[in-house]
Amino acid sequence: MLENIRENSQGLVAKIILGFIILTFAVAGIGSYTNSVDTSVAEVNGEKISQAEFEKAYQTQRARMAQQFGEMFETLSNDANYMAQMRDSVVENLVNQLLVDQASRDMAIRISDERIKQTIREMPAFQVEGQFDNNRYLARINQEGFYQSSDFRDYLRVEMTRRQLTQALVSSEFALPYQTSLLTTLQNQKRDIRFATISAKQFEQGVEVTEAEINDYYLANPGRFENQEKVKVNYIALDVNDLAKDIEVNDSDLESYYQQNIVNYRQPEQRRIAHILIEFGDDKATAKTKIADIQTRLNNGEDFGELANALSDDTFSGENGGDLEWFEAGINGEAFDQAVTALTDVNAVTDIVESESGFHLIKLTEFKAEQVKTLADVKEEIAIAVSTQKAQDKFFELQQQAAQLSFEFPDSLEDAANAVGVEVKTSAWLSRFGNAAPFDNAKVIDAAFSDLVLNERLNSDIIEVSDSLVLVVRLNEYQAANTKPLEQVSEQIKTILVQQKSAEKAQLLADELLATHKAGDDISAQLTANNASFEEKAAVARYGSDLDASIVREAFKLPHPVADAVVATTVKLNNGDIALIEVTAVSQGDEQAPASFEQQYSQQLAQAAYQSYVEALREQAEISKRENITSTSQL
Template identity: 30%
Template sequence: MLQQIRDRTSGLIAGFIVALIAIPFAFFGIESLAPGGGDPVVAEVGDQKIHESQLQRQYEQRYQQLVQLLGENFRADMFDQRRLRAAVLRDMTQETMLRQYTEDQGFFADDATLFNVISAEAAFQRDGQFDAQAYRDALQRAGFTVDRYENQLRDNIEMNQMREAIVDTAFTAPVELAQAARLQAQERTLQYAVFEPARYRDRVSVTDDQVQAHYQQNKAQYMAPERLKLAYVELVYDKLPPPDPPSADVLKVLYEAEKAGRFTTPEERKARHILIGFGADKDAARQKAEDLAKKIESGADFAALAREHSEDPGSKASGGDLGWVRRGQMVSGFEDALFGLAPGKTSAPVETEFGWHIIRLDEIKPAAVRPFEDAEVQQELTELFTNRERQQRFQEMSEQLEQLAFEHPGALEPVAQALELKVQTTDWFERGKGSGIAADPRVVEAAFSEEVLALGENSKPLNLGGNRIVVIRKAEHEPPRQKSLEEVAEQIRAELVDRAARELIEQESQEVLNAVRGGTDFQEIIRAKNGELRNPGKIRRDNTRVEAAVVDAAFRLPHPQDGKPSVGEAQLGNGGRAVLLLSAVETPDDATLDEVQQRRLRDLIAGAQFGAYMKHIEQKVGVEIRARPDEPTETLEP
């Protein structure tokens, strides 16, 4: 499929495979939307169902991306797994919904559009030009097949067409710009008092009887969760010892097998072309190409004509230069014409699915074979032999690992001894809060399965990616238990002190508000209470020296009336409160927005419009979220 795209050369520089999905909610491909009947449905989008196995697979992919992104800084307890599952399901439902809608509405990405995106990607190029082998290699490293990548890319180009139809038509009227400029430049004169929990904790005392009473009333809050310690053996490709060095005879046999593909540089031809697209009139396009060919035959400069007339965006600016081209990189008609030319000669117009081409051959680089005796060839052959031997050894050991783990379900020592591996042990970990292999969701799922936890057997081999396989078994297990009062007394005392401090803060901040509204001087009442007075003076919406919650609250207060200030409060992130006194508001009439601010305003308007359109699409397509049997409904809502 799309052979013309895989085999053609041209392009500008764009993004890589992550940029394959150009809208933020379309991050995962959704394939095989019809698994077996034992797989519960978690969402239904239009005429398609999303099953639990698909959600779990995409969840694991997202989780592993987080693990790889954070590296050594990753901790499993950094993420609420239910929220992450909900986010993954939301992405999946939105992508499925948009895919159905764009198809229904007739959005379409043709092969030429797809080719322009693919050929422009730097990761698919060699020496600045698209290379079919580089394309296939890059996709293989990223875990994509060519068909899957191209299908998903086409889908997302079409979804972007729909998105851009909304976002790119958003505009701001002059009156909106003027109003936004005045609001952005508005200044508010502010005083405020902060009531911090730390100032109140010393005023609070909690008795042992209060601690015990709270413990008795809330025992369920002080349970030690189930935890587990695992024993495991791990087979890692990169840790396998290298094989014995190969003999010269072995290398010679390997060289002969690989010579044609690996050590032979095929003939290359340096070429230029002028592309005339078919447009609405194929015959007229051919006539234009023939006229240009006649001008070239009469001595006109090929590069100048290419810069003026060519419709290939990847080579037009460079005078049609395609660089060095090998067989198998171009569509067949183009390639046949190019490899039939002599150096310095120009072809008659050649038809391909992209249009009419006029091709000129500038230079030929003959095929060359690197000899067996070459030092770099010897090194490549040795590395190739080593990698193949290690891969074969890894495959054999993987099969042995599976067999031995099955034959000895009650112990890992026989497995480790037979494969010369080491039985390792994890630290204690709770479900979803492990480190090392215990942070991997596949390991966690297996660890808490009936097979491992209840029956005490070895797990099946778990492929953790990157040629890494583990077999786990239960080493130690603690079921959930009630923590004793002695274990949690200090924790409860701190909770009660903090709660009492917050209650005092709420009481005093309310007293301050009431007093100021009753006419008491703001600074006077603050001195009488336990607040900290702050006087930033005039602030704008972009102020970064004042707490964000205070700035937000200050710009929500009504304007002072009849010389009386406005008062209000803000809840601070540390549990404290702030009482605000707004004495003046100044709004300039001549304020303007710079280009960045105008663009941000347009982006906000466009985002709001697209969000509303998404709601319309959801209603039109129909999205139903279903809960898993073992999770509350709200954890799966998008």
């Protein structure tokens, strides 16, 4: 059969079919190269937001939330719905940001080079002892991925442009005097009120609750009667701080540590340097020609500092003759570092050096020889280091023993405890949240409630709570989550239902008294019969009153009193009692606002204005977003 297939494939028809197949693959192949896949997460007025932009913003948001919520963020990050909402929020922010950028371009908002330079000089991140430091500047922007200073300046220009538009909107908002006066008057308004509190407790006597009602409430509210899952564990703890108390350090230890770590007490030779930088830009060859011309001028005797000031693309150091202060390796790459360390004579200049930033000419302006601190100078420092190191070594050794023995003898902690010299202790009841240290650590709780400990009844693996503390736990006692039986909570439910029915009776009475009072009839006798009476309070303020907050809140909801009309209402208090409230007079508040009030109100108006502006941009824009956006960190 295979031979027949081979013979048939040699025919003209077969070759034509094969040709079509090859052509199809060729066209498909060309298409795969010419038509790149669109991975953008959104498009705003024809401008796309790339997956890379989303990824950067997403990771920044994750880091911010992890810092804000701590260990709880691990729980949140396991919630698929929550993380999906967070990704959507990141995309929405990027869309809003791009809309503002587009609006800035339409309005031709520009930031000058001089202003950018001044901003960089004033940024605390680039300062040492209050002064701008070019070395720190270059190091910090390199750490953030800006390998050319022009890239960072471009980034800063975009950010400052956004801020300029935002500030223009915010600063244009202000509170008019009449608005501030009106709002202040309302907030400072005072009211004369009288109120009577009808106690619900007085109606408890005689309230009947049936077994059926108790059962119905129990079935309708099972969550109120749950026992949370809990565990009590035996554990051993190994703490490096406890070990350090018994560590002894002798002179031989100090001498040995000093010799082994003498590099830490040696001040290596230092070089202060200056440079002239020509960035690659769009034409590397032109940059090379430009730096070569500068090198020729230096060789012809022109001053290095003057050339740096006039021609260097590193304008910050250029203003100081190209000074980069004391050289730190690793900022501008290996080639730059090698060129500097090869300089030994003050005022010597390197040949042309290429780095990621561009082409350099580097000058040695000052040199300090190597210095070494004596053992006597650093003895106290070394004693602490040796003690810590010995404790850490002992800690690591015992940690390994504890891990090994707790694994080899998984049915008990005694062998491991005896080997490392600690006691087996028993914890209090532990739940999944809200425990005291060290059981507030997520790793410990995960281990305590793990299948290994709960179901297999074995020792846990070694748990690294921190760099200085490890635990091993095993089950002592377990309490599963369950609903308490009805007979156990029957009296509790009965109490709840009695209180509810009593509150209902109190509310019914209050409503009847309110209707009678509004009709103009005196209700004093009825209040007295129900152990209540009106209590008068003059000049009650909206904020800071010593009255129940519910009473104050309802009193300020009521309209101003008018002649021949009772302005009153009822409100349920937190303890179940019912208050009948009447407003008898209203006095206007002081129109004079605190000094900070106008500013706070203006900020609220400005924030609302900015949000409205962005919403207006969104309504006018054409926005499309990809659904089910994921991050590469999830793949």
